[in-house]
Amino acid sequence: MNGYRKTWAAVLCGTMLGGFATTSAQAQDITLCWAAWDPANALVELSKDFTAETGIGMKFEFVPWPNFADRMLNELNSGGKLCDLLIGDSQWIGGGAENGHYVKLNDFFDAEGISMDDFAPATVYAYSTWPKGTPNYWALPAMGDANAWFYRKDWFSKPEIQEAFKAEYGRDLAPPETQRELMEIARFFQGREIDGKTRYGVNIFTERGSEGITMGATGALYAWGFKYENTPGKYDMEGAVNSPEAVEALEFYKELYKCCTAPGYTDSYMQESLDSFKSGQVAMAMNWFAFFPGLYKDEQVGGDKIGFFVNPKQNVEASTLGGQGISVISYSEKKDEALKYIKWFAQPAVQAKWWSLGGYSAHNSVLNDPGFKDSQPFAADFLKAMGAVQDFWQEPAYAELLLAMQKRLHDYIVADQGTAQEALDKLIADWTETFEDEGKL
Amino acid sequence: MSQMQISQRAADRLARSTPHGIARRVRGLSDKAIAWLFIAPTIVLLLAINVFPLIWTVYLSFTDFRANRINRAVEWVGLRNYERVLTDPDIWHNMLVTAHFLFWTMFFQVLIGFALAWLINKNFRGHGVWTTIILLPMMLSPAVVGNFWTFLYQPQIGLFNYVISFFTGADPSSFQMIGSVNLAPWAIVIVDTWMWTPYTMLICLAGLRSIPDYIYEAAEVDRAGPFRTFWSITLPMVMPFLMLAVLFRSIENFKMFDLVVELTSGGPGSVTELASINLKREAFEKWRTGLSSAFAIILFVTVFGAANIYVKALNTVKSR
Known part of the structure; x- marks a missing residue:
């Protein structure tokens, strides 16, 4: 009986000490x-x-x-x-x-x-x-x-592809130096048969729910010289957000989406970009640098088959910050x-x-x-x-500002509603309302 | 010994075993007080989780409160939130999208649901198995259904496009159900109809089975044709059941959120952005708590008012 008690006391002590040790580790x-x-x-x-x-x-x-x-x-x-x-x-x-x-x-x-x-x-x-x-x-x-691009280096280097591109555009096929060149290359690959399969030009961000289409379209907007304010910190957006350059950039992004993306990518963000590229659907795709090490290591499309390039400039050098x-x-x-x-x-x-x-x-x-x-x-x-x-606004009301841009861009680019000018004008109205609520205007 | 005597003796035994203190305290209470004592916890719970939040929401709808800035001073803004909601063209667009969704889902679900119930009611061989198969979509999670249909609608690999292509000869990749402004509103109607028609069918089936056979026999004696029998007997007698199904489904679809978010996230653009999706964005993404409270109250009053009118109509039909 005494031995029995001792055994139980030992078990109890052990459990308690174990408990303390666990608590200590958790702390x-x-x-x-x-x-x-x-x-x-x-x-x-x-x-x-x-x-x-x-x-x-x-x-x-x-x-x-x-x-x-x-x-x-x-x-x-x-x-x-x-x-x-x-x-x-x-x-x-x-x-x-x-x-x-x-x-x-x-x-x-x-x-x-x-x-x-x-x-x-x-x-x-x-x-x-x-x-x-x-x-x-x-x-x-x-x-x-930052947001950047990757492309199928193996397709770019095929002699017949090089030849066809030169015949059509009068220059060598190489990673684009400007946004306009990017669209030309995307147009060239759209619907082209390579290795017996139909390929498409690009995958770009079009996602509606979180931040996708804003992060994608700002790649073009920044390259055209888009600014959020005329004077930093003054929230004077008229003429900056809806400048002629901004309108042109937005029209460009919409055209790129319409002319050169694979069917079904109306709500595409990081994962869809990777999927479309890894499955061999597109010649080029945009995504964050964070994914590039994984892409380079990919057995199907990585190594010698993949190349990378920074977001092409148009009027200025610029990339969307991640x-x-x-x-x-x-x-x-x-x-x-x-x-x-x-x-x-x-x-x-x-x-x-x-x-x-x-x-x-x-x-x-x-x-x-x-x-x-x-x-x-x-x-x-x-x-x-x-x-x-x-980068996008970093204001405390950033979520509200982002959602407004998501809506206006998606309405214009994917849903074909209104013009680029109207989309940006409405965006200024939305943002003005937010800044007024914030007491900043 | 009768059942009554047994119950009486059991009650006496229980009374004797009750401690004196408690017995004395309970003895002083009336039946009504004891009844209140029993239902009080439920009432307190209902007040805490239903009535209080509703009153609190009404209060918040008159303020500029933001739940993400608890330390900010809350200002009373009167009817400004209601004015903003009611004059916002985007919110009116959401209401139109909701009305389109509601009308067409109800239309197809009643039509197909009734037709299926009518067929199942024929008691053909294997009708039990078919009933189970038809009921399956209703038992799935809306999130699963949404994801599942996103794949079916995929223009390059989706089965839906291939089926349409098989019947029409069109290229499967030539149209996008959830990416097209014109087709996306119908894409969500199709999925909701696929998922919830079984529910309407079940209720209609209950209605059809509640019609006594002797009424049909009397109609046969009177030489009434199939159309006349359907129009004068079947339809009027099933009508209260149908209306009940429409009431339940309408209330559910007015609040529809998960299925559509999984399918389209309200896009492309805002063409499938139902009122509930925008409400969630206002409340939990933009954190305009005051404004979204006003929006929620307006939606609540709309559903409550419409449901009341509808229930009155239902009672009129039932009393005929």
């Missing part, structure tokens, strides 16, 4: 929230080093892109404690700062010797500062990104551990490994490395794109 875990895509897998791999160094466990909450903004903004607005760290979109920075969702990092950066001068200026401006361009930092640049900064959530109960992660992540050695695993570092030590341009076939284009990126 050390932090949760990082991001979108579910290729770079997130690289970050999981990278973060193992952080756990090994500090003993702090990492949990991840990855949400598919179409629901990412909805899910995360709901989480922030409800003061949720799910995420200790958030790699949030650049456009959220205004809302994150003004609504008190993000922790201001200036004091922490000063105390830890983290300098924003060590990161590419465009990424610091876009991912970290609010108000824009001021030295008030709410995030550390985590993932540089990418995100990493922020500490103010509602987190593990802010100290979260800040430790940021300190660790900002180290040059970690940033170098981040790039090697497939993440896009914005750290100067990585970008300015002499070997960087040749480290990947798209690295030089990435550098070029990041030198001329432009």
Whole structure:
């Protein structure tokens, strides 16, 4: 009987100690929230080093892109404690700062010797500062990104294709230098038989529900010189948003959609772009740099078969900004551990490994490395794109502004309603209403 | 021993076993008070999860509250939100899209549902198996149906386009059901009809089976033809059931969200953007809580008013 009691006491003690150990381990875990895509897998791999160094466990909450903004903004607005760290979109920075969702990092950066001068200026401006361009930092640049293009290099290099293109356009078939050339090439491939199958020109973003068509069309708008305001910070949009160049760019994007995309891509975004390219439907497609390492490794269409090019200029060099900064959530109960992660992540050695695993570092030590341009076939284009990126509004009311643009663009481009001029005029009316509600106009 | 005596003895036994304190307290209560005591938790729950949110929504509809900025001062804006909703051309467009969707889904579901019920009611061999097969779509999740039909409608690989091509000779890739401004409103009508016609069929079948055989026998004695029998007996007697089916489906389709979001997200452009989809965007993407509350109240009053008028009409038909 005595032995029986002793056994039970041992089991009880063991269970309690085990429980304490578990609780202790859980207290050390932090949760990082991001979108579910290729770079997130690289970050999981990278973060193992952080756990090994500090003993702090990492949990991840990855949400598919179409629901990412909805899910995360709901989480922030409800003061949720799910995420200790958030790699949030650049456009959220205004809302994150003004609504008190993000922790201001200036004091922490000063105390830890983290300098924003060590990161590419465009990424610091876009991912970290609010108000824009001021030295008030709410995030550390985590993932540089921009919208760019990839193409079927193997098709471009076929002699019969080269010959046919030269006969039609009087020049060699090569990655386009301008938006107009892009359309010519897309038109050339549209409906063309290659290897016994009908191929199409391009895949471009046309998605209605989240941000797709805006991110795609701004690639053309920026290249034509589109501006959101005549004077930065004044919200004077008349003549800027609906300038003749903006109208021409929008008409161009619609024509590109009508003439040269595969049937059925009326609601196309990142995944559809990858699908159409990997299945051999299109000669060219737009997407974020983040997907390029995966595409290059693809057995069917990667390696020698794929080439990359930066968003072609028209009037100016410009690319649509993607990418995100990493922020500490103010509602987190593990802010100290979260800040430790940021300190660790900002180290040059970690940033170098981040790039090697497939993440896009914005750290100067990585970008300015002499070997960087040749480290990947798209690295030089990435550098070029990041030198001329432009972003959507980053205002606290960004979601409202984005939804208005989604609607006006989709109505005009996909649903054939009205003219480009009308679409942009209506967009100004929508945005004016939003800024009036915000008390900014 | 009668059933009554057994119950009485059981009640006495229960009363004796009740502790004195509780018995004394309960003894002082009237039947009405005890009844209230039993239903009070349910009423409190209903007030908390139904009535209070409704009243709160009415209050919010008169303010500029935004749920994503809780710390911002809330201002009373009077009827401004209602004015904005009622004068917004985009919202009127959504209402038109909803009306189109509602009318045609009801039309096809009643027509096909009644025809199917009439056939199933013939009790042919294997009608039980056919009933089960016909009911299957109704049992699926709208999200699954939406995704499933997105593939069927795909112009390059979708089965739907190939079937149409087989019958018409048109190139399958030459038309896009969910990408075309003209076809997309019909694409969502087709899917909703496919999914919910079985429901109308079930209700019609119940109506058809409730008609006593002797009425048909009397009509036969009176030498009434099939058309006359259908027009004077079948249809009037099934009518209350049909109207009930239309009421239930109309209320559901007025609120339709998931199926259409999965299929088209309201596109292309806004041609399939139902009122509920825009309401969700206003409330949970743009975070205009005050304005979306006003929008929700207007939709609620519309459905409530229309349903009341309809129920009165239903009662008139039933009383004939």
